[in-house]
Amino acid sequence: MKIKTWMAIFYIIIIIIPILTAFSLYAMVKKESEIEEHRVSINNVKRFEKYEDILNNPKLYKEGSKINIKIDESDKKDILIELYSNNGVLIYSSKNKLTLGQRISNNALYKGLYYMRRSDKKNTIKKPVFVGEEVVGIYKITLRSSYALEYTRKTFNMAILAxxxxxxxIIGIISKIINNKIIDPIKDLTFAMREFGEGKDINIRCSSKDEIGMLVNGFNKMKAELLEKNKLIQKEQNARExxxxxxxxxxKTPLTSIRVYTELLSGDTSARSRNKYTEVILDRCDYMKGMIDDLLMYTVLTSSYSKKFVKVEGEEFFDMLFDGxxxxxxxxxxxxxxxxGCSGEYRVNVNEMIRVIDNxxxxxxxxxxxxxxxxxxxxxxxxSLxxxxxxxxxxxxxxLKQNGVVIVVKNEGEYIGSEEARNIFKPFYKYDQSRQSSGGTGLGLSIVKLIIExxxxxxxxxxxxxxxxxxxxFLESVKE
Known part of the structure; x- marks a missing residue:
């Protein structure tokens, strides 16, 4: 899988999953809160009803009456009961005695009767008490909602933790994947490049087929090519040496001969001897020139120069090559x-093919x-042959000749063994050791091989x- 595909997936995961998680947790918290609020409301209604039967007694609201309301131990911390006369005077409070005798306005007194007011901290209900059709007083019951608030907070905190x-x-999983897929391979690649730069041969294994895998495989391929080229360069260097x-x-040998015969010419010699010495010197000069020509041709062929090929007609071209x-x-x-016995056309470098036949x-x-x-x-x-x-x-x-032409040169010479046949096209190899002093440079057949290839x-x-x-x-013919 490509890295851009992985990154797209990571982007979707990082964006979508937290949003879905947050939405799911919000829905869960909201639902739990509603359930808890409904449960607390039902419980509060039951607790209200427990005290409403007591507070609905008109005698409690008569002026000068002694009020004693019994509150359960379990409710003392959470409940506040207040009684008001019909003119708004506070005549009883279950907690704050100092506020007794205070008066509130009729608007505040009669506002919100029969309606349960809910908030995060408390639930409140006010109801009037009648004697006949006359309002003799109003009671107000307040219940703290600390448990519901605590439950909501706990649920919210759990949602935040979740x-x-x-x-x-998600971050951990993605970081692990990124580390395995990208960071570690890049570290390995960096290490391998540094080690390779110091001359150490090191391979990196990467089975992924993404861009990192392509990069690692490209490095391994480049390294292998460089090593192969270094071997080739070293081989060429050894060959040059x-x-x-x-x-x-x-x-050295012809130069020594030239020096010796030149010294002889400078002495007192006959005309016949001088002619003989001159012929030897010229012969050695020709030998040295041929050697230098072969060396120049071999150097050119082993360099990266551009050849010029021309299309020739087979019969006419080989008739010219074999002439003389x-x-x-x-x-x-x-x-x-x-x-x-040749037909067809061939792409050749004429001068080099002349050199092949000549050699x-x-x-x-x-x-x-x-x-x-x-x-x-x-x-x-x-x-036919x-x-x-x-x-x-x-x-x-x-x-061989099915797809082109074969050039055959045969002589009735001495048998060349398999060992010599394997080496005969190598530079400077002379298979006839008896001819070394008078033979060629040992480059002729290696030049032929280079040109043909x-x-x-x-x-x-x-x-x-x-x-x-x-x-x-063998030379391949030009396809029509």
Whole structure:
């Protein structure tokens, strides 16, 4: 449930429930008060009636008569009886004797006869006493209502306590929910962020699917991504350090050779020797230039630069890629064979694809003896593989070319074992250790892999004793 939904529910609970509670308590108190008031009124009427029979005696109101009214012990604290003559003179009071003989006006005397006056503190009734049709006196009975008032106050206090208890209970429950749903997860998140900032790996568990849960899950996801990126950065850093060490080592040998032959040239040498030394120096310079070119290409490919892709027609493009290598092979005494069975269109970076074929063919030439063969080919879905592709590899290659084109470069070179095959595309790895002094930088095949993968393709190596090695690159065709 979303936090805004929880907050809406809390708002309704905080507003509605106290109002309903207050209204219910008010109705209960009012009803109890009415019941108590009705009960007290009935009781008072009975108490009035008990004394009215005595007070309704005309003899009590004769001038000079001795008045003695017996009041029950239970009523002495709560009842006041007053007798007035017909002309308003107070002739008897059950409590205040000092007021006897005082006179009130006729208006005050006769006002409210037969009517029971009720208040929070007392109930009062006045009635006249007759002899025939003549009023001889008036009695007034007053009863305190302290019990009813006390009961009302007690009920009201209980209602206040109940209302307070309900309110505190609601606040407590809501505070607990808010604490569990919002405060605790935020505290955990804050702690985790501080610990993560100090380099400690800490996970937060949150099963809720509200905004807090999304925030915690977002933090966990961000943390995992940062850790993964840190690992990648560390890996790249290690690779750069290894690259610097490898390049420094590989540059040291040709630089040493250049220095030695340069010193020899400065000496007294024949023209023939000078020509020989110059050729060696130029050869070492070409080697260093190739190494620097490979390093530059590898650095560019591993950076986040933007590639420019163009759409090309398959047959025409691969005919251009495979052109020119027959002369290189002829100079080495190697037979070069090519085949193009390709249709459709492809999105490529032309210069990088030229580098792919150049690296693969150069690698094949460097690892093929004179008199043997090198084959290159491009095959799309509707073209069959040629016989020079071993049947053992055809099923996987045919599966690859169903959605595009496969570029195959095969040489009759030495078998590459499984351990070497796993490492052959790593930077600076040289699988033929005997060629280290005269071979390339060890970046050629890793550059090929980077280019193919950045084209959305796949590269595979197939090797078999007595057959040779096949490098297979897959590129997806442009969907119409």
């Amino acid at each position: 209302f307070s208890a309900v309110t505190l209970l 290894y690259m610097v060490a490898a390049i420094s080592h590989d540059l 290598y027959d002369n290189m092979c002829t100079l080495k005494g190697i037979n070069f064979n090519s085949y193009i 693969l063919v150069s690698n094949a030439i460097n690892n093929t003896e004179a008199g043997k063969n090198i084959w290159v080919g491009a095959f799309s879905k509707h073209y 040629k016989d020079w592709i071993d049947w053992e590899f055809r099923e996987e290659i045919n599966e 950045q084209h959305g393709g796949i590269i595979r190596l197939f090797s078999k004793k007595g057959i040779g090695n096949l490098f297979v690159c």
